[in-house]
Amino acid sequence: MQQESARRSNRDRTEATRTDLIDAARKLFTEKSYAETGTPEIVAAAGVTRGALYHHFSDKQALFAAVVEQEAQAVADEIDRASPPALDARDALIAGSDSYLAAMRAPGRTRLLLLDGPAVLGRAAMDAIDNRNGNRSLREGLVAAMRARTLQKLPAEALTALLAAAFDRAALAIEAGGSSEDYRAVLMALIDGLSTARPQAPAPARTR
Structure with missing residues (x-):
């Protein structure tokens, strides 16, 4: 004992x-x-x-990688909490997107994950960290929305990579003083542009 x-x-x-x-x-x-x-x-x-x-x-870089992994996991946890399975697929995607932008406002997080991370660890290592964390959450949300047929069916990996890049760019711009409302509006428009819903055709004009 x-x-x-x-x-x-x-x-x-x-x-x-x-x-x-x-x-x-x-x-x-x-x-x-x-x-x-x-x-x-x-x-x-x-x-x-x-x-x-x-x-x-083993060295300072290995310690830095552990710091970055912990930060990426914290962001992913916040996204997961904001988008539980009970939510409609599209609503979960929107909630997760909002949660990502909010999580990235933590002091120093954009520097760690979006600036120093790729520069110090390399793009491949940073992509691997992202794919275990935030990108995993985003991909799951996109796949769920495509399965629910609320989102157009597109290659999941490519869609995840491109949307993630847009979200990262928004986080950097907001950190630099850009309007969070403006960037959120554009990101939501991007998501809605992928929706399977189509605007209804205007009703034909009445003839007398």
């Missing part, structure tokens, strides 16, 4: 150290950028040794 308790205690300490490193690194990466942050600053802010850092992460 004591042995099991000791193992659990060691696991808890190990997890706490990892969490402290990720939290400290996130704060520094968002305040100063990845390039301007050194590992000595990170270990000092986390209150751990340099050895502890390299026990958990």
